[in-house]
Amino acid sequence: MVDLNLAKVCYQIDKSELISNVSLSLTSGDWFVIAGRNGSGKSTLLRLMAGLLQPTSGEIFLNAKKYCHHSNLNKKLSVMSQKSELISNLTVIELVRLGRYPHIPAWKFSLSPKDHEAVEYAIDFVGLNQYSSRAIDTLSGGERQRAFLALALANDGSILFLDEPTNHLDIVAQRQVLDLLNKLTKEGKIIVSVLHDLNHIAKYATKLALIREGCLFKFGSLENIYTSSNLTTTFGLNIEVVEFNHCRSAIY
DSSP: OOEEEEEEEEEEETTEEEEEEEEEEEETTOEEEEEESTTSSHHHHHHHHTTSSOOSEEEEEETTEEGGGOTTHHHHEEEOOOOGGGSTTSBHHHHHHGGGGGGSOTTOOSOOHHHHHHHHHHHHHTTOGGGTTSBGGGSOHHHHHHHHHHHHHHTTOSEEEEESTTTTOOHHHHHHHHHHHHHHHHTTOEEEEEOOOHHHHHHHOSEEEEEETTEEEEEEEHHHHOOHHHHHHHHTSOOEEEEETTEEEEEO
16 A cells, blocks of 8 residues: 655745645545646646655655655656657667666666566556567657656556646547556556546546645545536636536536
């Protein structure tokens, strides 16, 4: 069992508070989505939770232990990169091997059998076995996104962080990536993501945070938070949540 908790987390640059007094808790199997308008602080909150930024005040706990007291936190948290242009000349397997480097001791220069097994598992999980020798820049958008998901999976962290994982993908590729992430929650991982599509949120999220101007407007289970009133207030649009065949959708 894995638990992630934020206690009164704030983040400030100069005198501007980007994240204000955020407290929430997640546990194994949760798919936590952060939603809100552009500039509301979604990505900043995700980066704080991923350990990429340090809170100005407040604390983040992994299994009741402060982030700052964890050794090798980068082994326990996996972040899905979006910077494909920096390593587009690598093959899929070369890219995914990078995910094992946090696990390699400084005195070693090669992957262990366990590392190779983790790489093979990640590539197989995302369905790119037949493309393992292909260069990243020869893949379609959806295939490339799955390769970067495999990179994050190879690290084998308990929590996976993704900022807009379906950005620039067609609807088929979006569904493929989201279904893969959903499968990970069934295996006990925590997914933390920023999503813009309200209907994707309705289909996949188990917990939802609605952010307004850096403040946590609402947080809780999807059933309690994904309502017409909450979404309308968050986005400033007239949004109606309807239910059909036990599935919720947002109409606006």
